[in-house]
Amino acid sequence: MKRSLVVKVTAGQDAPERCSQAFTVASVALASGVEVSLWLTGESSWFALPGRAAEFELPHAAPLPDLLDALLAGGRVTLCTQCAARREITGDDVLPGVRIAGAQVFVQEALADGAQALVY
Template identity: 40%
Template structure:
């Protein structure tokens, strides 16, 4: 089994640069054939809602919406923290961006205990 890289992101429109950097790294990993997951917490869970990432861009960096699509098109997954999503009224009944799933802490812990790497971007 290949190692899964977990990229943590807690930002969205509140800090476009910090929201974009994990997706740059994760998209690079996914396009290179690595198994990659962006774990979104706090404000980043909003990126799982269609159209939100399209409005986020940091000068000198690729538009976040393009990176999210590139990442998921390459097979990357976006995990949205269930507690953070619920707080922001994001539920499993809603349409999410392709590749996005609402997950609990148990799934993240399981990924880590299976010897998977965590990469902070």
Template identity: 55%
Template sequence: MRSLVLKVTAGPQDAERANQGLTVAAAAAAAGAHVSLWLTGESAWWGTPDHGRSLALKYATEVDQLIAIVLEMGTVTICGQCAARREIGEADTLPGVTIRGAAVFAEEVLADGVQALVY
């Protein structure tokens, strides 16, 4: 099975698109794929406690549950620049969530056998 690198760019202002990305990441992880979920822009807040835990979207699984599924089988990363703009540091993240820069993202998506998706 290929690895999946999935970048979510949408925050609560675009709940349906954000939910699609988070749900695909969790479903792929549950299916056994190694998933690297990147949180960028306003979705960066979902990598921290107490921010944006709900998408307020009918029938949507809560963000914290989706992220927990991904963390069981893969990784969750907040974009470094996005974190800096929001003054999010490593100490501010959920357990298991890291902050990394564009070079790491590029390395991941350019690896052999990787499928990259952006929502």
């Protein structure tokens, strides 16, 4: 059975340490061979847009653009449907590789065999 990790990030610039922890844990899991799905919700939704991760700064933390690039290349990155709508973000606005999906897809991934879910 393939192990998988679903990470839901609710924090962005409003809680930088929590946000960075989520991206770091997801990236380390991916580098360890775990299938990773990162969900951008709440204030982290803005990181689905080009250039927004580059605006994020946290001393002594890995650069968010690097972590996001790794997750886009080897994992799955999803922007919450409702969060996108509240911010007027459409599929045309997001980075290549970011999908927009809702709670039903999150629940399917989180409850899949071998899956673990974390919320930050």
